[in-house]
Amino acid sequence: DVKVTQSSRYLVKRTGEKVFLECVQDMDHENMFWYRQDPGLGLRLIYFSYDVKMKEKGDIPEGYSVSREKKERFSLILESASTNQTSMYLCASMEGYNSPLHFGNGTRLTVT
Amino acid sequence: AQKITQTQPGMFVQEKEAVTLDCTYDTSDPSYGLFWYKQPSSGEMIFLIYQGSYDQQNATEGRYSLNFQKARKSANLVISASQLGDSAMYFCAMRPTSGTYKYIFGTGTRLKVLA
Numbered sequence: 001d002v003k004v005t006q007s008s009r010y011l012v013k014r015t016g017e018k019v020f021l022e023c024v025q026d027m028d029h030e031n032m033f034w035y036r037q038d039p040g041l042g043l044r045l046i047y048f049s050y051d052v053k054m055k056e057k058g059d060i061p062e063g064y065s066v067s068r069e070k071k072e073r074f075s076l077i078l079e080s081a082s083t084n085q086t087s088m089y090l091c092a093s094m095e096g097y098n099s100p101l102h103f104g105n106g107t108r109l110t111v112t
Numbered sequence: 113a114q115k116i117t118q119t120q121p122g123m124f125v126q127e128k129e130a131v132t133l134d135c136t137y138d139t140s141d142p143s144y145g146l147f148w149y150k151q152p153s154s155g156e157m158i159f160l161i162y163q164g165s166y167d168q169q170n171a172t173e174g175r176y177s178l179n180f181q182k183a184r185k186s187a188n189l190v191i192s193a194s195q196l197g198d199s200a201m202y203f204c205a206m207r208p209t210s211g212t213y214k215y216i217f218g219t220g221t222r223l224k225v226l227a
Binding site for chain 2: 031033040041042043044045048050058059088090092094097098100101102103104105106108
């Protein structure tokens with residue numbers, strides 16, 4: 001069965017800290033995604049990656065960067081966390097073009 | 113602009129009854145895919161059903177069916193025989209086929225099933 005694992009379920013960080021959110025998938029999918037979910041706004045795409053070391057900006061990339069050194073792992077980096085980055089972060093992977101997204105359980109990040 | 117609209121922020125349904133969750137979309141792409149996801153309080157997004165824009169028949173998966181009306185640009189999710197475990201947020205999503213992997217999500221509908 002498809003498995004996407006996010007390293008932390010809950011995270012509390014201070015303003016200005018560098019934050020790493022890790023995501024691992026075990027399906028050998030080439031495509032991986034980071035979304036942010038806020039009430040009333042749905043899911044918004046931050047970054048996605050279609051291959052190792054390849055990435056593309058989504059709709060809200062400002063304040064974030066990503067790293068994909070291995071196919072199974074896609075990391076989201078908050079270079080200097082701010083309170084407006086308090087949110088639920090969802091990682092997903094996808095096999096092919098008409099395939100559904102497979103999501104992890106999410107990381108609820110609070111920046112104080 | 114490409115957009116998904118879910119106009120029902122919250123809905124109630126009695127256990128064992130059917131419920132329809134509305135979704136309308138806007139795209140100029142001739143080919144696209146429509147998806148529904150369920151998000152229980154645990155937070156994980158679960159894929160429910162998929163409809164391709166060229167599919168002739170409405171998609172069905174167990175108790176879930178998608179009422180696809182292409183001319184009206186609507187892709188409503190129908191859940192038959194609701195169960196208490198169906199209480200969750202439901203998101204409609206679209207993936208246009210204009211050479212992108214970007215999905216567009218609606219804002220979601222919170223469904224509560226009453227015993």
